[in-house]
Amino acid sequence: MPYSIEVRNLTVHYKKFKALEDITFSLSPGKIHGILGRNGVGKTTLLMYLASFHKVKHGTIVIDGEDPFENDRILQGTSFIYDKDNTYDYDKINKIIKNMIYFRPNFDETYARTLAEKFHIPMDKSADQLSKGQYSALLVTLGLASRTPLTIFDEAYLGMDAPARELFYKEILLEQERHPRTILFSTHLVSEMEYLFDEVLIIDNGKVLLQDTSEHLLEKGSSVTGPKEDVDSFTETLEVIHEKTLGGTKSVMVYGELTEQKQHEAAGLGLEIGTLSLNNLFIHLTKEGGKA
Numbered sequence: 205m206p207y208s209i210e211v212r213n214l215t216v217h218y219k220k221f222k223a224l225e226d227i228t229f230s231l232s233p234g235k236i237h238g239i240l241g242r243n244g245v246g247k248t249t250l251l252m253y254l255a256s257f258h259k260v261k262h263g264t265i266v267i268d269g270e271d272p273f274e275n276d277r278i279l280q281g282t283s284f285i286y287d288k289d290n291t292y293d294y295d296k297i298n299k300i301i302k303n304m305i306y307f308r309p310n311f312d313e314t315y316a317r318t319l320a321e322k323f324h325i326p327m328d329k330s331a332d333q334l335s336k337g338q339y340s341a342l343l344v345t346l347g348l349a350s351r352t353p354l355t356i357f358d359e360a361y362l363g364m365d366a367p368a369r370e371l372f373y374k375e376i377l378l379e380q381e382r383h384p385r386t387i388l389f390s391t392h393l394v395s396e397m398e399y400l401f402d403e404v405l406i407i408d409n410g411k412v413l414l415q416d417t418s419e420h421l422l423e424k425g426s427s428v429t430g431p432k433e434d435v436d437s438f439t440e441t442l443e444v445i446h447e448k449t450l451g452g453t454k455s456v457m458v459y460g461e462l463t464e465q466k467q468h469e470a471a472g473l474g475l476e477i478g479t480l481s482l483n484n485l486f487i488h489l490t491k492e493g494g495k496a
């Protein structure tokens with residue numbers, strides 16, 4: 205069963221520096237959560253605490269109803285995939301895959317071998333001989349095939365090229381249908397990955413800026429496309445967060461709900477109203493002086 209996560213009043217200091225400040229949130233089980241935020245806001249710190257790398261000093265973390273720290277059951281059910289993980293450095297890939305079952309009871313060796321083949325990971329090499337992208341693909345393969353009820357990917361794709369990342373995202377969705385689990389993604393590739401997220405948690409300066417379902421977030425604004433002059437006059441009184449012009453056509457992202465009157469006006473002008481992109485919303489909300 206996928207794990208639920210409850211974080212209450214979590215504060216983390218690195219000596220005098222406060223990396224996370226009194227954060228409280230819950231993550232629903234069986235969903236894909238995007239953990240977003242600009243550089244240095246505390247994402248990795250948070251994920252390391254959720255993976256129980258450190259003991260919580262201020263606040264509480266409860267995973268699947270229990271304190272996860274030094275908790276064998278929860279730890280066995282938690283995978284933390286991050287680019288600096290060098291656990292596997294000197295073993296051959298073949299052996300790593302063969303031995304995973306001893307650490308992860310749900311590990312599917314056949315699936316891992318299929319994935320390794322799809323990612324073109326050379327089985328006869330040791331992990332430290334892999335290229336950066338191959339090493340990331342190995343970690344992703346082990347993470348996917350472990351089928352842990354909580355699977356955390358922290359910038360796990362580093363070095364993977366676009367086709368490999370595409371394959372990774374496709375496998376995530378397939379696996380989520382076959383073996384639902386709670387998946388956390390920390391990423392900067394928001395535009396590339398936004399379609400994967402059921403829910404989004406945005407961290408800013410060590411605090412939770414907002415948390416919502418992707419569906420609700422995308423209702424916070426709209427895209428407006430049409431002839432440049434018409435789009436300009438239509439959006440004059442609206443809050444524009446992004447714009448793109450191609451020839452005489454302009455596409456604009458606006459923040460805020462469109463009133464019925466504005467929708468009527470758009471229809472009259474023949475403007476096309478579409479959905480917001482999570483990436484543009486994220487940039488808008490997390491820029492200096494942005495609003496949540």
Ligand SMILES: Nc1ncnc2c1ncn2[C@@H]1O[C@H](COP(=O)(O)OP(=O)(O)OP(=O)(O)O)[C@@H](O)[C@H]1O
Nearest residue numbers: 218219221223241242243244245246247248249250
């Ligand atoms: N061991 C440490 N000692 C001191 N400060 C640290 C330590 N680890 C992280 N920090 C600081 O804590 C803050 C949060 O770091 P963290 O790695 O959690 O950010 P992040 O959101 O994951 O960033 P990025 O997106 O750049 O990976 C940063 O300001 C960082 O400099």
